[in-house]
Amino acid sequence: MPEETEHRGTPADPRTNTVVKVVLRVGLTGSLLLLVAGLVAQLATARHVAVDVRMFHVFGAPSLGEALMGLGVLILTLTPVAGILSVLGNWLLRERDRGFSAVAAIVLVVLAAAVIVGFLG
Numbered sequence: 728m729p730e731e732t733e734h735r736g737t738p739a740d741p742r743t744n745t746v747v748k749v750v751l752r753v754g755l756t757g758s759l760l761l762l763v764a765g766l767v768a769q770l771a772t773a774r775h776v777a778v779d780v781r782m783f784h785v786f787g788a789p790s791l792g793e794a795l796m797g798l799g800v801l802i803l804t805l806t807p808v809a810g811i812l813s814v815l816g817n818w819l820l821r822e823r824d825r826g827f828s829a830v831a832a833i834v835l836v837v838l839a840a841a842v843i844v845g846f847l848g
Contacts, residue, residue: 742817742821746813746814746817747810747813750806750809750810750813751806751809751810754802754803754805754806754809754810755803755806757799757802758799758800758802758806759799760799761795761796761798761799761802762796762799762800762803764795764799765793765794765795765796765797765798765799766792767792768790768791768792768795769790769792769793769796770792771792772790772792807838808835808838811831811834811835811838812835814827814831815828815831815835818831
């Protein structure tokens with residue numbers, strides 16, 4: 728009879744895959760709804776001009792449409808970060824796999840650096 732082995736938190740772990748799928752779907756769906764709502768709000772106004780939608784342009788936007796689209800872009804940008812955080816949390820806390828956790832942390836640092844560089848320049 729084969730020995731039972733402990734299941735490690737590998738990328739093929741069904742629990743990890745399910746959590747990541749849900750996080751990515753919710754982020755994508757939420758951002759899509761906000762982008763469409765912002766587009767509809769923008770088209771409903773008399774201002775039919777090109778809109779400069781920026782990720783951090785949510786709170787100072789001159790119109791509701793621009794604010795909604797900015798929030799949609801922000802959520803769309805943060806969705807992969809949420810996916811990496813969910814994987815990191817699973818591998819670190821549940822599976823206690825330091826190797827995969829280190830890789831996920833490195834990816835998270837690279838994503839954060841890209842956002843900072845994009846914000847500054």
